[in-house]
Amino acid sequence: MFGRSHAPAALVAPASLYVAAAFLLPVAILIAGTILPGGKLSAAGYVRFFADPLSLEVVWRTVRIGIVVTIVCIVLGYAMALAIVDAGTKARGQLIGLTILPLMISPVARTYAWVVILGRVGLFNNLIVGLGLTQQPFRLLFSEGAVYVGLVQLFLPIMVLPLVSALENLPADVVAAARTLGADWFTVFRRLLLPLTREGLVIGGTLVFNGAVTAYVTPAVLGGTRNLSLATLLYQQVAVTDDLLAAGVVATILIAMSVTASVLLRRVSTSRDRALTRAR
Amino acid sequence: MRAIGRIVLGVAFLFLIGPFAVIVAAAFHGGDTLTFPPNHLSMRWIMEVLANRNFQTSFVLSIVLAIAATLAALALGVPAAYALVRYRPRGAGAIRGLLGSPVVVSGLVVGLALLHYVVVPLDLPVTIALFVAHTAILLPYAVRVVSASLVNLRVDIEEAAVLLGASRLTAFRLIVLPNIRNGLLAAFVLGFITSFNEVPASLFLTGPGIRTLPIEMMLSMELVYDPSIAALSTLLTLGTLIMVLASERLLGLSRYV
Amino acid sequence: MFIRTLAIAACIVATIAAAASAEDATVVLSSYGIAQPQYGKDLYSPFEAQCGCKVVVDTGNSAARLAKLEAYKDNPDTDVAALSDASAAQAAKEGLIEPIDVGALSNFPKLYQIAQDPVGGHFAVGYTFYATSIVYRTDKMPPVTSWQVLWSPTLNKRIALPDITTTQGVPVAYMANLTFNGTMPDMKVGIAKVTALKDSAVTYYPSSAVATQLFQQDEIWAAPVGRFDWPNLKKLDVPLAWSMPQEGQSGGMNVLVLVKGAKHKALAMKLIDAWLSTEVQTALASDLVDSPANSEVKLAPAAAEILVYGPEAVKSLHLVPPDVVLANRAAWVADWNAGMAH
Numbered sequence: 112m113f114g115r116s117h118a119p120a121a122l123v124a125p126a127s128l129y130v131a132a133a134f135l136l137p138v139a140i141l142i143a144g145t146i147l148p149g150g151k152l153s154a155a156g157y158v159r160f161f162a163d164p165l166s167l168e169v170v171w172r173t174v175r176i177g178i179v180v181t182i183v184c185i186v187l188g189y190a191m192a193l194a195i196v197d198a199g200t201k202a203r204g205q206l207i208g209l210t211i212l213p214l215m216i217s218p219v220a221r222t223y224a225w226v227v228i229l230g231r232v233g234l235f236n237n238l239i240v241g242l243g244l245t246q247q248p249f250r251l252l253f254s255e256g257a258v259y260v261g262l263v264q265l266f267l268p269i270m271v272l273p274l275v276s277a278l279e280n281l282p283a284d285v286v287a288a289a290r291t292l293g294a295d296w297f298t299v300f301r302r303l304l305l306p307l308t309r310e311g312l313v314i315g316g317t318l319v320f321n322g323a324v325t326a327y328v329t330p331a332v333l334g335g336t337r338n339l340s341l342a343t344l345l346y347q348q349v350a351v352t353d354d355l356l357a358a359g360v361v362a363t364i365l366i367a368m369s370v371t372a373s374v375l376l377r378r379v380s381t382s383r384d385r386a387l388t389r390a391r
Numbered sequence: 392m393r394a395i396g397r398i399v400l401g402v403a404f405l406f407l408i409g410p411f412a413v414i415v416a417a418a419f420h421g422g423d424t425l426t427f428p429p430n431h432l433s434m435r436w437i438m439e440v441l442a443n444r445n446f447q448t449s450f451v452l453s454i455v456l457a458i459a460a461t462l463a464a465l466a467l468g469v470p471a472a473y474a475l476v477r478y479r480p481r482g483a484g485a486i487r488g489l490l491g492s493p494v495v496v497s498g499l500v501v502g503l504a505l506l507h508y509v510v511v512p513l514d515l516p517v518t519i520a521l522f523v524a525h526t527a528i529l530l531p532y533a534v535r536v537v538s539a540s541l542v543n544l545r546v547d548i549e550e551a552a553v554l555l556g557a558s559r560l561t562a563f564r565l566i567v568l569p570n571i572r573n574g575l576l577a578a579f580v581l582g583f584i585t586s587f588n589e590v591p592a593s594l595f596l597t598g599p600g601i602r603t604l605p606i607e608m609m610l611s612m613e614l615v616y617d618p619s620i621a622a623l624s625t626l627l628t629l630g631t632l633i634m635v636l637a638s639e640r641l642l643g644l645s646r647y648v
Numbered sequence: 649m650f651i652r653t654l655a656i657a658a659c660i661v662a663t664i665a666a667a668a669s670a671e672d673a674t675v676v677l678s679s680y681g682i683a684q685p686q687y688g689k690d691l692y693s694p695f696e697a698q699c700g701c702k703v704v705v706d707t708g709n710s711a712a713r714l715a716k717l718e719a720y721k722d723n724p725d726t727d728v729a730a731l732s733d734a735s736a737a738q739a740a741k742e743g744l745i746e747p748i749d750v751g752a753l754s755n756f757p758k759l760y761q762i763a764q765d766p767v768g769g770h771f772a773v774g775y776t777f778y779a780t781s782i783v784y785r786t787d788k789m790p791p792v793t794s795w796q797v798l799w800s801p802t803l804n805k806r807i808a809l810p811d812i813t814t815t816q817g818v819p820v821a822y823m824a825n826l827t828f829n830g831t832m833p834d835m836k837v838g839i840a841k842v843t844a845l846k847d848s849a850v851t852y853y854p855s856s857a858v859a860t861q862l863f864q865q866d867e868i869w870a871a872p873v874g875r876f877d878w879p880n881l882k883k884l885d886v887p888l889a890w891s892m893p894q895e896g897q898s899g900g901m902n903v904l905v906l907v908k909g910a911k912h913k914a915l916a917m918k919l920i921d922a923w924l925s926t927e928v929q930t931a932l933a934s935d936l937v938d939s940p941a942n943s944e945v946k947l948a949p950a951a952a953e954i955l956v957y958g959p960e961a962v963k964s965l966h967l968v969p970p971d972v973v974l975a976n977r978a979a980w981v982a983d984w985n986a987g988m989a990h
Contacts, residue, residue, distance in 0.1 A: 118559070122474035123486055126467040126530060134493055134527040137504035164989035191403045194396035206400065208639050213407045215631045217588040219608045220624030224410030226612075227417050227427050227621065231866045234413055234427050250805055252867065253851045264407060325497035327591045328609065335851035336811060345499055346594060350708075351813050353715035355507060362500040369495050424864055424885065506719070514723040598725055599676045599706040610707070614681050614857045 142366070145359040156360045166344075170364065172255065173324055173341040177372070180262045180323040181316055187263070188270030188315065195271070196278045207275065210268045218265060222332045225261050226252065229333070253335035261329040266322050270315040277311025278304070309379065317376045321369045341365045411628055418625040420618050436622035446623060448600065449607035452518070453587050456603065460525035461533075461582035465575065467526070468533030473563070475534075476541040477549075491531040498528060498591030506595045517598040524592040529582040536581060540574025541567075573642045580638045584631060673701040675915035678716070678729040680902075681707035682857050682876065683937045690931035695922045701915055709855045710735045711813045717744045717907065727910040728919055730775070732815040733766045733901045737970035738977070740771040745905040747771055752917055755924040755942065760959055763901065763941040767970050772903035775923055776876070776938035777956045779899040779965055780819040782891045783863070783881055784870040792891035795827040798870065799841070804848045806869040808862050811852040812839070812984040819898035820872045821980070822968050827895045833976045836983060843987025863888065875899070875956055879936035882954075899956065899965040901941075933957075 145156050160166045195206045213221065228234045229251040236248035251257055281304075289299050305312075330340040339347070345361040348354060413427060420426050421433030440446060471490060475483050493501070501524050510520045544567065552562040568575075593603040602610070604627075612620050679687070684707065692703045706713070710732045717726065721744060731739065739745045747770045750756045756764065756773065763774030784792050789802070798807055810816035821838040824830075830837025846852075850867050853859045856877040862868045864884050873881070881888050904920050906913070922928055929942040939955040940947075947957055956962060 119474035119478035119480040122470040122478075123480075123490075126471035126534070127486060127489055129467055130489055130492065130527060130530060133505075133523045134496075134501060135489075137508045138496060138500055140508050141500065141504040163985060165985050168989055187403065190399050194399045194403075197393065197396045198400075208635075209404060210407070212632070212635060213411075215584050215588075215635050216411065216628050217605055217608075217624065217631070218590060219588075219605045219612075220414060220628055221410065223608075223612060223620055223624055224414045227413055227425065228410060232426075233865075237427075248866075250850070250867075264410065267403070267407060321495060325499070325591070327497075327499060327594065332609070332612065336854065337846060337849070337851055342497060342499055342591070345503070349503055349595060350712040350715055353718040358503060362497075362503060366496055366500060369497070373495060423883070511719060511723060597706075599678070600704040610681065613855060613861070615861075 138366075141359050142363045145356060145363050148356050156356045160357065160360045160364075169339050169341055169344050172338065173368070176255070176258060176262065176330070176340060177320045177324040177368075179259055180266060181320045183259070183263050184267050184270040184319045185312065185316060188267055188274055191267070191271045192274035192278055195275050203275075207272070210271050213264070214268050218328045221265060222261055222328050225257065225264075225333055229257050229260070252333060253337065255334065255338050257333040258330050258338060258340075261333045262323050262326060265326070265329060266319040269318050269322065273311040273315040273318075274308060277308040281307055313376050313379055317373050320372045320376070324368055324372070325365060341368070414621050415625045415628070417618055418621040420621075423617055425618050425621065436618040437626065440619050440622045440626065443619070445602075445607055445611075446604070449602050449604040452601065453604040456518075456521055456525055457583045457586035459522055460529055460586045461579055463522070463526040464529035464533040464582055465537075465578060468530055468578075469537050469575070472534045472537040472541055473567070476538050477546070487534075490534050493527050494531045498524070498589065499594065501527065502592040502595035505592075510596070517596050517601050521593060521596045521601075521603070524596060525586045525589060528589065528592060529586055532581055532585060533578050536578035537571065537574055540571040540577075544570050577638060577642050580634060580642075584634065673699075673915075674704055675701060675912045675919050676704045676706065676725060676727045677919065678706045678708075678713045678726045678731075680709070680730060681855065682880075683935075686932065686935045686937045690935060690937070691923060691928050694928070695919060698922070699915060699918060703919070710815045714739060714744075718742065724907045724909050724911070726907050727912045727916040729905050729907060730902055731772075731905060733772065733774070733903050733970040734818065734968075734973035734977070735815075736772040736903045736905050737767040737974045739905060740767055740769065741974060744908055745771055746908045748773060748904075748906050748920070749917070753921045753924065755921055755926070758926065758942045758944045759924060760941055760943050760962070762959075762962065766901055766903055772905045773920065773924065774901045774903050774941045775929075776902050776932075776941055777899060777962050777965075778875040778902070778939060779897045779956050779961075780816055780823070780872055780874050781893065781897040782870055782872050783878070783888050784891060785863075786887045786889045788869045791889070792870070792893060794893050795823050795895050798824075798845065798872070799848075803870055805850060807845070807849050808851055808853050808859050808868045808871040809842060809845060809849045810856075810859075810872065811854060812842075812981055814854060815900060815902075816856065816872065816874055818968055818973055818980070819900055819966075822966065823872070823893075823895060823898045826966065833972050835976070835980060839980060839983045840987055843984060846988055860884070875954075876938060878954060896964070896966050899962075899967055901967070902938075 146152060146154065148156060191210075195203055195210075198206060226233070230236070231248050231250065231252070235251065239245050240248055285303065286299060289303055294302070325342055326340070327342040327346065330338065331343045331346070334340065334343070341361055341364065345358055345365065348361060349358045416429055417425060417427045418436060419432045419434070420429030421431045421435050468490075471486075474480065475487060505520045505524055509515060509523070510517060549562050549566050552566050553559065557565070588605060589603070590605045590609070593606050597606060608620060608623060684705065692705070696703055706716075706726065713729060714731060714735045717724070717729065717739060720726070729739075729745075736745070750764070750770055750773065753773070759773065763777075766772055766774050782792050782795065782797065784797075789797075797803065798809075810820050812818065812821060821835055821842050823838070824841045825832065825835045825838025828837050828841050850862060851858075853862070853871070856873050857880075859868070859871045859873050860877055860880050862871070863881060863886060866886065878890055904923060906916055906920070910916050924942060926942055926944045929940040930945045930947070932938045933940045933945055933947055933955055934951055936951060936954055939957060947955070956965075
């Protein structure tokens with residue numbers, strides 16, 4: 112009944128055409144513009160970018176931020192997901208709701224909260240000075256560390272949700288069976304849980320890495336102008352110099368980073384677990 | 392084991408949600424400058440923020456934009472999701488990839504590209520560009536959420552309707568739509584909130600008197616050192632909370648995310 | 649569902665239509681973000697009442713707004729802009745602005761001589777001057793007598809500096825250059841010295857208002873800022889003082905320009921004239937927003953002490969001429985970027 116028909120083409124056409132025309136086309140022109148300045152094929156824009164030591168610093172910082180935030184989110188996220196799944200079916204729904212909640216709140220508000228907490232006269236410093244742990248308050252804001260904290264808070268829920276989903280889909284008695292057969296918790300984790308939740312890890316990891324690398328608000332507010340990431344560098348270049356070629360180069364590198372990460376991370380998830388998770 | 396789990400969750404949620412409590416407390420400080428903890432409480436900054444003309448204008452723009460973009464994304468996304476789930480055509484994977492692509496690219500790039508290749512050359516008002524950008528950004532969410540609810544809807548009810556003489560369109564209208572109503576509403580709420588909070592794409596797409604609320608907030612943050620931003624954040628958080636809790640209660644929002 | 653969609657669509661169309669119709673009696677101004685409430689009270693509201701029109705303001709720092717003018721060159725959405733004199737010189741060079749018919753400005757003759765044609769060709773008229781010097785916490789250090797204090801190890805991670813692309817960036821680099829005996833127009837010594845502080849500075853601020861915030865949050869103890877920020881700084885609950893270093897102060901002039909192809913030129917000219925009028929300039933000065941460029945403004949001693957008042961005060965500042973900025977800016981920015989990398 113839903114076999115061959117011209118209907119599907121007509122139904123997906125508007126959305127597909129829209130994405131192609133309103134989104135892909137302008138972005139493609141922007142990318143093309145970086146190798147065709149003034150209509151002639153040239154890598155001058157990229158040469159200029161990579162020759163500038165500040166640019167390289169920004170690229171490495173962005174990659175570093177992506178990797179650190181992703182790893183921290185994986186570790187914390189896995190712990191949270193295990194705890195949520197362990198909590199029993201009734202509490203699970205509420206806990207998932209509680210996890211989704213921060214995602215809905217404006218990133219500007221979320222980042223501003225960290226300004227209040229990490230500032231020199233903010234909550235954290237007042238606490239540790241008040242408790243006598245240290246004489247002088249710490250400089251926490253306008254640092255790469257502050258960016259890590261802000262981004263982890265932003266993306267942790269995104270890591271937790273696919274993991275919970277993956278853990279929930281495990282056949283119910285698998286863990287119990289393994290324990291009965293004598294496996295300790297570490298072995299259970301390494302040989303059983305990790306491989307079976309690989310796809311969830313990949314989905315979450317990709318979303319978190321992409322998000323961390325392309326984030327704007329958090330590095331802008333918590334990192335300051337001395338800790339530029341590719342996104343804040345892009346904004347600065349467009350807003351201050353109106354150099355479309357330079358901005359296009361930064362934008363292209365940003366896109367390349369996201370795409371590479373997505374492709375690489377997808378390779379990690381193999382077809383083996385797809386067969387297993389499908390057997391629900 | 393459960394105990395460790397409880398501790399982990401306690402710490403985790405303190406980290407995730409604690410900062411909002413801080414902001415809410417800071418919002419009620421009555422003094423002139425941002426202070427935490429607040430040493431005398433007052434509604435002063437909440438009232439000032441509500442009366443601020445710039446915030447009011449941006450708020451209206453953000454609301455209108457969010458509604459319009461979400462409706463547009465659903466208008467495009469629902470048929471696409473339906474086709475992908477029911478017909479499973481060849482190249483479905485590629486189409487899904489295409490429709491999901493705006494998620495991979497930073498909103499900054501989208502905003503920049505639209506500004507330089509659409510707004511300026513065509514002398515288009517910035518509001519249109521905002522609408523176009525937000526719709527593109529929301530489309531992947533619309534497709535994903537609606538697909539999820541369509542997958543759970545049994546095909547045989549539709550088939551029965553068609554067999555009994557209904558046209559495909561009527562079957563869609565009378566059978567499918569009511570049954571995925573919750574999914575649609577969830578998609579609407581998700582899209583609305585995503586558009587309302589959107590920053591990167593909206594960053595370049597500003598003009599005289601045209602700024603979405605998050606952008607207005609960010610720029611304000613650089614200029615003021617009083618609790619007004621905390622007050623505004625508190626109001627927005629409250630609004631979002633009410634929306635999400637209501638959706639969770641009425642629609643089971645968490646099932647679709 | 650269908651009806652609802654239609655209703656919402658209708659609302660959207662109505663909103664857009666309303667916005668479009670408001671355009672006819674509108675003048676669009678691009679200006680600094682600081683002190684907008686006072687501008688509303690002293691300039692925009694009286695002007696709107698007088699002309700029966702609406703003033704729409706786009707704010708940001710000078711460099712960002714100049715970039716916007718460049719982007720919208722062929723279809724300007726702005727009519728008037730308040731820029732630094734250096735940004736105005738650049739705008740004139742790039743053909744973004746048109747000469748002002750100063751004969752049509754009734755208040756033009758009242759301006760100080762140096763404010764009448766600051767970038768040449770009557771492309772701009774000055775509306776305010778300001779001094780740039782170091783503001784510091786009196787409870788954390790002895791009185792500041794020299795610009796060298798910024799390089800003192802005791803202020804490590806306690807200072808903020810302006811980015812070279814901002815309005816204060818060049819004056820500060822210029823004073824560093826002067827203090828450490830560098831040469832002009834290359835300013836290499838000054839730029840090298842300022843970027844050498846990159847690990848000592850908390851941040852390179854994009855606008856003076858951010859510096860204010862940093863003082864308030866106790867993140868910094870000293871920073872060079874423009875005098876127009878001093879009234880805000882005085883209001884903070886930390887003890888601050890404005891220094892008079894032995895090497896002198898720098899500063900600048902902010903100017904008004906007319907955007908080429910402005911859609912509301914007549915209203916724009918009226919706004920410029922109103923901005924230069926004795927009433928408005930006096931009001932802004934009394935509110936401690938901007939030092940007057942109108943020579944007929946008479947100030948109470950309290951205000952006069954805080955602002956840069958009178959031609960002698962202006963002459964004492966070390967100002968960098970806009971044409972020098974224009975010719976050397978690219979080289980300065982390149983040197984700056986090289987200095988900022990580790």
